[in-house]
Amino acid sequence: MTLNVSYMGTKRQLADQVADVIALSADGPLLDLFAGMCAVGSAVAPDRNVWCNDVQWFASTVARSFFTSDGRPLDRETCEELLEEPFEENRDALIQRFRAHLNRENEALTAASVQRFRASDAAMPNCGTSLYFDKERRRLTTNKCEFPYRLFSITYAGGYFGLQQAIDIDSIRYAIDTRLKTRQITTEQHRWLLIGLCQAASKVANTTGHFAQYLKVKSTNIRRLARQRERSIYGEWLACIEEMKPLGTKRWRQGNEVTKSDAVKLLKEMAKKEGKLPAVIYADPPYTDDQYSRYYHLYETLILYDYPESKGMGRYRPDRFVSLFSSKQSVEKEMKLLVEGVAHLGSDIVISYPGNGLLSDTKNTLRQLIKSSYNHCNIIEIDHRHSSLGASKGVQKHSVTEMLFRGYN
Template sequence: MRTMQQTEASSWRPVQFLGNKLRVLDEVSKVVIRDREPGATVWDAFCGSTVVSQRLASQGMRVLATDKLVCSVTFARAMLSIGRGERADDLDALRAIGSLRMPADYELWAPYVEAEEVALTRGSAEDAIAVSRAVPLRWREASMSPAFRSVFDEVDRASMDGVHRPFASMTSTYAGTYFGVKQAIELDRLVGEVMRLFAHGKIQRWQADAGLTAVASAASAAVFSAGKHFAQPINANQQLTPFQARRLLQDRKIDVSELFLDALNQIEQSAERSGTHNAFELEAEHLSSDLLIEHDVSTVYADPPYTAQQYSRFYHVLDTLTLGVPANLQRKNGQITKGLYPVERFKSAFCSRRAAPIAFRNLAENAYDASARLVISYSESAPGSTGNSRSISLEELLQTVSGVYGACNVDVTTLDIRYRQFNQSSAAYASREDPEVLVVAEHR
């Protein structure tokens, strides 16, 4: 078992993702492209924040980036410059929408925006959270004006029909929870403007993807939740701890439009320019050897979730944002979930102890049948660790992959990396030291 040292890397991370590989890109990419000719195709089967896809593309590989999360595919199209032509490079039309004033059609929320700004100016977390409790939301069982009710009814219809409706989508659902009132309005406005420009032919597909990626990046920076991962918003009805109060003020003061403009600059500077890549929505469970052969894939890189923590629990808000379709909220016993989860929240087989062994075997078999190298990022539970247990153990994973590729063709490389936990210190796992590894299977 070899060990690689941690290094810093330069790919731009649009949003904060759990377990992203930003700090070990050198090591991961070195293994993935080893002995491969420039231009060889690599399939990034769980592209997530796209930092691995970006690095592989910068090293001359042709990248196919897929994910079940729509937001991740949007990020990949933007950062891999998919559909970016010589005449579609100009982001000035998007920069123009970042400097517009608060839209007049959100006048209903004006009193709450004003009260929130007063609270933030005073540095009063108590007053800011009071606004969060008071702002009307479409899922709150409380009396509201006919004007609010009319807007919320339209948003509800759009959510059930699955149709685009950027207006008030975020504001009616997440204002005062994941975001401040003004922040939610700005997110709605920006998404609406990007989609309007695209619908009227003012920008091309790549520019629209860049714009939506920039909005999502701003949302990731501004979100008020544990660890910036959208797991669930801090409960506004409970007494805030001193740490939460500081975080609330810090997060609510973030200027979404300013960060949107900053993100556009990052995308323009960092996006790969070769134009030979591809990205589309795909569950890794549905990956087939025929598809790999069709795209002449030489290496499959998989960074799957490997605990019961479903990624759709964390990033459903970003999917809602980039789709421009209001979330059809899930209810249990007549009450919405704490995380404001949508009804059809995707659940990966890789997160299930029952289904994961089959999913990993299918992944290995499909890669092998396509004569491709398989590289799997995984994490073993160290002795005495009290962190999240794995869907399957590293030993079982190695047995599964070895059963397909042959034990002599499978190797394990340990990466020197530890992830900062996002939960409260009182609930943190003090003894959690779970090494990150690469399982490498060569087709010989």
């Protein structure tokens, strides 16, 4: 198990069954091409080495921490000792600057009135709607380390988070960057603290589990939203850090690898390079037209901390990756390139795909594709409850038949 966040299409519930199928392949590394939260890699560990790939910064950073770190994150006491001072320094500066906004936010939370909640949210610093804050944001894109850190405060307050929560996220990010710069923590420790901050943000965010949009306050949810807004980012973050630990042994992790690449591109690059190849490649591509980069943009921004433009109601960053697996027009061609690319490396292939995904006539289409490149194709069908986390179809959980395809020679 890696980071404890909701993730669309995760195979957490199916991971052991997928791992059993992967175990049928010869010894050698597993490459998890669309690793997400690495449910399958975690189930395979430590039987064989696991190489993780995902095109998103968030997923690949999570994989790097859990699969390749030398050791655990810093313990809670050391964290507090090292980080409290820079955290407070950034926080005080932002509290001073946004004192009037914070007072308004507190009053709205205490009043528990929908109207005041909405009015307070609408009045928050927001570079997506205010020319003044957008000008400031643009200037900061070339000066990302300017004190005080304030990306979340001027981008997401009054939406995914309250202003105090946004200030605390900025201040934790400032604290860990400061200690990295002064070499009081290593790059690896910084990475653990950063993904812990992603998990903490997911716990307090005002969402259904993803960042395509935030929940609008209504009389029916005001109590719950107010409680969410009162949760402490700092407390959640310290709790996350205590929970996290790398998978397997240090020796095992030294044989693991992580890449952040488009899957088909990665296969082409691997074919050109000399060196060890995976014995088996697991592919769990997106299967709906929901782009992961839209649902998880906020984690990308928390990792990159690059003051991106904020677009639309979801406050999206504009440079989001568009996956060809998430388009009806391109999915079949992309699948063909994927299967051929894996076969070309001489690795077995295991693919997960649900019966109701974008690829039409999934069972026959994938069987044909695999049979054109491999001598054998086995198919296992599993009844499964998928989590769509209230994505575009609005359904929380629905039963589907998940198919596992195994191609081998």
